[in-house]
Amino acid sequence: MDDQGEADLLGGLSGALTPFGHRLMARVYYADTDFSGVVYHARYLEFLERGRSDFLRLAGVDHTELAQGKHGERIAWVVRRMEIDFKSPARMDDILTIETRTRDISGARIFMAQRLKRGDDLLVEAQVEAAIVGEGGRPRRFPKEWVAAFVPKADF
Secondary structure: OOHHHHHHHHHHHOOEEOOOOEEEEEEOOHHHEOOOOEEOOOHHHHHHHHHHHHHHHHOOOOHHHHHHOOOOOOOEEEEEEEEEEEOOOOEOOOEEEEEEEEEEEEOOEEEEEEEEEEOOEEEEEEEEEEEEEOOOOOEOOOOHHHHHHHOOOOOO
8 A cells, every 4th residue: 555545545534634533434333332222321431532542643643752761751541530411312323423623732741522413412511631741750741842743623
């Protein structure tokens, strides 16, 4: 496969950057649900994590490079705080859209807003505060070269 074909494939798997931030599609599988066929509440965290991780990936943040210390030391992303509003349940075989946008960047922290939708129906809203930490767990400033990649050009 040539480089463009691989980029197209990865772009599809990783969703797409949008004027507001990032959009990713995901299917609900049996493993995501409880005995009634409704998505188990903890699984929503995994859908939201996929959205944030793929947003970072497409914005140019390589998780493998961070973990290998290619920026002078090993760096990790950690979720510091999360607020979730469950509006309506997702069910087995639903196709979900995970939307992620940056609200603010301050020092070592990034504040993100996320929505999980089924078509036009809003199922979950989340506010996330994440931070960048070094090997010893101490906060590291958000690199200036990343800021432009995360600033939204439009709202949801």
